[in-house]
Amino acid sequence: MSTPIVAESKGFELPREQLAVIRWNIIFGFAIFAIGVLFGLDQAFNYAKVDLIKDYPGIHSYYQGLTLHGVLNALVLTTAFANGFVALTTARGLGRKLNGALLRIAFWLLLIGSLLAAFAMLTGQASVLYTFYAPLQAHWTFYLGLALVVISTWVTSANQIVTLRNWRREHRGERIPLMAFMSVATYLMWDIASAGIAIEVVFLLLPWSLGLTAGTDPLLTRTLFWFTGHPIVYFWLLPIYISWYGMIPKQAGGALFSDTLTRIAFVMFILLVPVGFHHQFTDPGIPVGLKYASAVLTFGIFFPSLMTAFAVMYALEIAGRRAGAKGLVSWFFRIPWNNPSLSAQVLAMLAFFLGGISGLMNASFSMNLRVHNTAFIPGHFHLTLGTAVALSYMGIAYWLIPYLYGRSLWSPRLGVIQSFVYFGGVLIFSRGMMMGGMEGMPRRTQLALASYNLPAWHIPGIMAAIGGTIMFVSVALFFVNLVMTVAAGEEAAQGDVPFTETVQPPAQTGWEAKLDALRYWVVASVALSLIVYGPFLIAYLPPHLNIRPLQFP
Amino acid sequence: MEAYEKSFLVASGAVLVAFLLALAYSVFAMGISMPGRMEMIACTADQKLRKVLRVTPPFDNPGVHETAPGKFDVVVIGQTWSFAPDNIELPVGAEVTFRATSSDVIHGFMIVGTNVNMMLVPGEVSSETYKFSRPGEYLLLCHEYCGRLHHTMSGKVVVK
Numbered sequence: 001m002s003t004p005i006v007a008e009s010k011g012f013e014l015p016r017e018q019l020a021v022i023r024w025n026i027i028f029g030f031a032i033f034a035i036g037v038l039f040g041l042d043q044a045f046n047y048a049k050v051d052l053i054k055d056y057p058g059i060h061s062y063y064q065g066l067t068l069h070g071v072l073n074a075l076v077l078t079t080a081f082a083n084g085f086v087a088l089t090t091a092r093g094l095g096r097k098l099n100g101a102l103l104r105i106a107f108w109l110l111l112i113g114s115l116l117a118a119f120a121m122l123t124g125q126a127s128v129l130y131t132f133y134a135p136l137q138a139h140w141t142f143y144l145g146l147a148l149v150v151i152s153t154w155v156t157s158a159n160q161i162v163t164l165r166n167w168r169r170e171h172r173g174e175r176i177p178l179m180a181f182m183s184v185a186t187y188l189m190w191d192i193a194s195a196g197i198a199i200e201v202v203f204l205l206l207p208w209s210l211g212l213t214a215g216t217d218p219l220l221t222r223t224l225f226w227f228t229g230h231p232i233v234y235f236w237l238l239p240i241y242i243s244w245y246g247m248i249p250k251q252a253g254g255a256l257f258s259d260t261l262t263r264i265a266f267v268m269f270i271l272l273v274p275v276g277f278h279h280q281f282t283d284p285g286i287p288v289g290l291k292y293a294s295a296v297l298t299f300g301i302f303f304p305s306l307m308t309a310f311a312v313m314y315a316l317e318i319a320g321r322r323a324g325a326k327g328l329v330s331w332f333f334r335i336p337w338n339n340p341s342l343s344a345q346v347l348a349m350l351a352f353f354l355g356g357i358s359g360l361m362n363a364s365f366s367m368n369l370r371v372h373n374t375a376f377i378p379g380h381f382h383l384t385l386g387t388a389v390a391l392s393y394m395g396i397a398y399w400l401i402p403y404l405y406g407r408s409l410w411s412p413r414l415g416v417i418q419s420f421v422y423f424g425g426v427l428i429f430s431r432g433m434m435m436g437g438m439e440g441m442p443r444r445t446q447l448a449l450a451s452y453n454l455p456a457w458h459i460p461g462i463m464a465a466i467g468g469t470i471m472f473v474s475v476a477l478f479f480v481n482l483v484m485t486v487a488a489g490e491e492a493a494q495g496d497v498p499f500t501e502t503v504q505p506p507a508q509t510g511w512e513a514k515l516d517a518l519r520y521w522v523v524a525s526v527a528l529s530l531i532v533y534g535p536f537l538i539a540y541l542p543p544h545l546n547i548r549p550l551q552f553p
Numbered sequence: 554m555e556a557y558e559k560s561f562l563v564a565s566g567a568v569l570v571a572f573l574l575a576l577a578y579s580v581f582a583m584g585i586s587m588p589g590r591m592e593m594i595a596c597t598a599d600q601k602l603r604k605v606l607r608v609t610p611p612f613d614n615p616g617v618h619e620t621a622p623g624k625f626d627v628v629v630i631g632q633t634w635s636f637a638p639d640n641i642e643l644p645v646g647a648e649v650t651f652r653a654t655s656s657d658v659i660h661g662f663m664i665v666g667t668n669v670n671m672m673l674v675p676g677e678v679s680s681e682t683y684k685f686s687r688p689g690e691y692l693l694l695c696h697e698y699c700g701r702l703h704h705t706m707s708g709k710v711v712v713k
């Protein structure tokens with residue numbers, strides 16, 4: 001009765017050369033992560049008023065380091081991981097090889113783009129933070145690099161669409177296997193969402209940084225940025241959801257309950273792209289009505305996230321009960337916690353739950369006025385991006401790296417320990433940052449050298465430094481395990497990508513089957529975006545290119 | 554669909570509606586408002602914004618202006634890396650409308666311990682009204698990264 005969420009459920013192997021490109025993506029992503037996280041340490045100490053950045057070789061300022069931390073972690077690592085991992089899940093979902101040329105092109109675009117941006121940042125010509133708000137100006141290589149990174153995701157998406165179309169031609173009338181559905185939906189959402197940043201960079205920032213226009217329009221660039229800046233969160237999250245929905249139930253020894261609910265959750269993310277105005281609650285120049293409207297839509301996002309919580313927890317419960325758990329909560333302790341891939345990702349889910357609560361707080365704009373741009377915000381998103389996503393990457397790596405290298409994990413035990421250490425660290429770190437934020441402790445500020453300070457920030461800052469150090473140590477343990485696996489892990493059979501089965505199989509007829517008509521969801525999402533952003537843009541355009549640039553090393 | 558799935562969907566819907574009602578209440582009943590569409594400052598690419606501001610009301614005259622008994626307009630310009638004025642003195646109970654802008658990059662304008670929290674975008678005017686009912690010295694700071702010495706951009710509001 002249960003149905004596997006992939007085609008070719010007996011087994012499937014990608015051609016070696018395609019697997020190699022996926023491996024490059026993942027390894028490149030983690031190499032970037034290793035650099036990005038170095039700056040987390042000095043930032044955490046900064047809030048305890050300890051200045052470490054002066055000892056970082058070649059780095060001129062706190063903000064240069066912060067730019068590297070944000071761009072490398074939030075933009076490059078996430079894209080590299082998604083491009084590699086979701087290409088793999090598309091192929092495995094369909095039991096079909098990808099287009100090899102597109103796969104390689106996407107990787108090279110990502111690599112060259114990242115190197116260009118890294119050049120600008122490391123030479124101190126792009127200390128503009130990962131939000132690069134104009135009229136702060138970076139060297140043109142920074143913008144060009146980011147544009148190439150975005151284009152690499154479009155090429156990845158094209159590859160998925162081509163592969164899906166070929167599969168469908170041979171499987172007329174069949175439902176898209178769930179793992180492939182989730183994968184393709186993730187990138188379709190991102191294709192729409194990334195339009196804002198692409199327009200901003202290509203039409204406004206790049207020509208401006210090349211001196212082709214004298215000035216730029218800060219409010220318009222900011223608005224385009226946040227059009228993407230909100231749903232980029234989905235782009236970080238959805239590859240992880242593929243693992244949470246599609247793999248964790250299997251790894252835990254359970255099964256995913258509902259095929260339909262899972263597809264609905266992904267479709268909702270496609271529809272809920274245009275809510276970026278909620279990042280501009282405190283901006284002048286944005287009509288108040290739009291702010292209210294996007295506040296309403298924003299609450300809509302909690303819906304698919306609650307569905308996810310339900311679906312995944314239920315899958316874990318099935319697993320715990322299969323393992324013999326009886327009581328109300330004992331199932332939670334019966335899942336295989338000694339598997340580092342599982343422990344990391346279940347802890348990531350718990351962090352996401354806490355992050356969700358703090359997210360609700362800052363989505364309500366009355367609270368937002370208290371915490372906007374304070375340390376509360378990084379406190380919040382190190383639970384979501386910094387843990388729910390990043391710790392899940394590490395959890396996935398615990399099977400993916402052995403899978404890609406045909407070796408077994410060097411030390412599963414160290415992996416389990418590492419995941420708990422990270423979780424403990426982030427709880428302390430985020431608690432401190434949020435506490436400080438409620439007292440007005442600003443984010444993105446070199447507090448160690450600031451001209452002001454408040455006694456209420458003292459304890460929170462120390463908590464941030466302690467928690468941040470623990471997280472940093474944990475990441476180091478992760479890399480030890482990773483390197484040792486590649487260098488000295490025992491050779492093992494390659495195995496297969498873990499995939500679950502659904503208890504409720506996909507319906508073959510009726511409205512549920514219509515969920516697979518992805519193109520209509522894309523059209524609906526574009527229409528919704530036009531409704532929310534169209535009137536503002538019509539009233540606002542043409543751009544007011546009158547503000548001059550400023551550059552700081 | 555299973556009853557289990559359905560009841561979960563209904564329950565999460567109910568939670569969200571409750572949050573929205575609370576939000577609506579905070580806006581309408583408690584009178585919390587956000588900065589909305591305001592006027593823009595006319596400036597062309599070959600003009601220096603700083604110079605334009607010097608002749609554009611109200612920014613030609615930054616500072617504290619009493620508009621009616623107990624009511625004040627406080628006009629502030631943010632620039633790298635200071636506020637003008639950066640020492641704002643007000644009587645207890647003052648009902649203040651801050652009108653602020655930036656003459657270069659994006660700055661922040663936060664008065665710690667109050668609801669005053671705005672972005673200052675060059676070319677745009679930000680406004681926010683707040684009543685200072687308690688005496689004390691409030692920290693005013695820039696909480697948007699605005700360049701190398703961002704962390705030195707601060708001021709104070711003294712209420713007595």
Ligand code: HEM
Nearest residue numbers: 040043044070073074129378386390443444445468471472
């Ligand atoms: C060792 C672990 C980490 C530590 C100690 C750490 C610490 C910090 C601190 C203290 C800040 C705030 C800096 C400021 O506002 O002045 C920050 C910002 C940030 N972190 Fe982390 N972090 C860590 C890992 C991560 C990870 C894994 C990610 C994402 C994958 C991440 C993404 C970010 C982003 C996007 C920012 C915002 C940058 C900005 O405001 O421009 N961090 N981090």
Ligand SMILES: [Cu+2]
Nearest residue numbers: 660695699706
């Ligand atoms: Cu500033």
Ligand SMILES: [Cu+2]
Nearest residue numbers: 695697699703
């Ligand atoms: Cu600043």
